[in-house]
Amino acid sequence: MNADDVRSVLRRSIDEGGLSDDGGPDETAIARRVRGARRRRVATVAAASVASVALVGVVVWQAGRLVDDPPPATPTVTHQPSEEPSTAPSTDPSDDVTDEPTGDPGGDPDDWSDAVFPACGDAFAGLPERTSQLVVTEGPGGPTPTGGGPWLTQVRNDGATEISGDVAYAQTVVVDGEGVVVATNDPTSDWFWGAEGSLHLAIAPGDTLPFPVSPTWRCGDSQPLPSGEYEAYVLLSVGEIGVSGPDDLEQAQGGPFPLLVDDDRQPERLPVEPPPGAVEWTTACGDTWSAPEPTTGFALDLEHEIRSPRAASDDIDGAAQVTAGAPVTGVLYNDVVLVRDGQVVTPPPGSDAHVLHALSEGSRVPLGFTSSLVGCDGSTLPAGQYQAVVLTLLAIHDPGSAQGAETYVVATSDVVDLVLT
């Protein structure tokens, strides 16, 4: 087969795919996704920034401040987390929010361990001698299913300052009896880098929080770790958003923990419970609205009111702070629920906005709230009078449930009137 033959195959494939007379990708769909990503990024950067303020001497980087859900036709927009309609000329609001460290990072924390990233085949003699301020304290405590997980460990803050930040890279390192790494994530893989804030820790001094450890894969063939006796280390690398490599990270460490993998065991729900007073949330779009009344002690503070009246094309996109009234581990996110004539008329938010949180009581984290103002069928909501409420929801993974998770309301905002035009 020569070069012309190959080119012919490629042309035929394009014909077969119906792309010969295709006009190219859908610009509107691309714009929608880019816009969503930029919103999430700004919100996440803002989250990292606010959390960092409490981290004196640990990690300091600065991000844009959060501002109100502004009125339409705001002339100039800077440091704004949303893509709110505006008559502002060409300034890109997101471009004004920095996600880079600014100036002196405040000095390296003294209490972090030296970061390590063992790879497959390495002879790993153990963790560095210097103890980290955050310590991963517990192993599985019993046999695990194939893959060596999931299991629940505990993360303890031995320092005098709160540790708060995004976990950019959670690595489980499994070694055999010879101390050779036989299973781990591949730290050289791009896949493990750059995830924008999918795990967030905020642990007060002296506090200990549960933290789920995922299954891992055997070196060589990337199959789930099979039955056997091993030792495991857990490494949680906390760092700046959009990290590009290990040098940008600080690391919590723990191990070695005995790890017994039993192929006959089935994955079970991890023993993580919602905070007392949480209300299970099963309401779906179209259901009758019944206001949940959680008594968790969690506080949801909107940084601005939901603007009304507004066009149905004018997405709600705002900032809020959530203060944990009790220790919590789970996926925490806000949902804007719209109600009309006593019925919920909005679907739940997309799961890509969700972040696993492990928070001490009293931790305060920013959580944005958005709504694209579409109805149960995905079409734009008609003009009219609505009521809106923001719920802070907690999802706890449960492999046995139909949805894969149990969801609870831990906090609510006031119900406000909303007029869509």
Place this chain on the structure above:
Amino acid sequence: MTAWEETLSVLVREHGQRLHRTAYLLCGDRHTAEDLVQEAFVRVLGRRRGAAQVTRGMEPYEAEAYLRRSILNLYLDSYRRRRRWAGIRHLAAGRDRVESAAARTEARVDATRALAQLPPQVRACMVLHYYEDMSVAQVAAELELAEGTVKRYLSDGRAILAVSLAEPADADSSRGGAR
């Protein structure tokens, strides 16, 4: 319209079709190709630094190369993810979509199915060299491979395609591929 939206519009208009075809040749599925292209734009324009680079300091052909590289990385990364997912998917629910996607692949016709026989790195080399008309050296730089490796992949790829396209029709029928 903000700066990134204007940039997006220009890039889609001038380079969208070619990027879409490149993505399709890599993955062999139209919807996946659209997703790859969309995600590449998200990678480039969804982040402040990337967007600033593209909107202010980059020629259009450079932006196209930037996007193409993102598509390549996404394609190769997704292959790695699929390998890992293959190892653990029995631990999770929701296999239906994976299987239906496989069924769709089975239904595809000759040239696309032949391309599907190529390993990801080989396929990337073939597409860049024979569709994007990049030299061996350029392909090597794009994929961070040695030139000798690229030459070997191209040779392997041609051989695999020759065998795939020479397979008798009844071979397809016997494995349920031709419908």
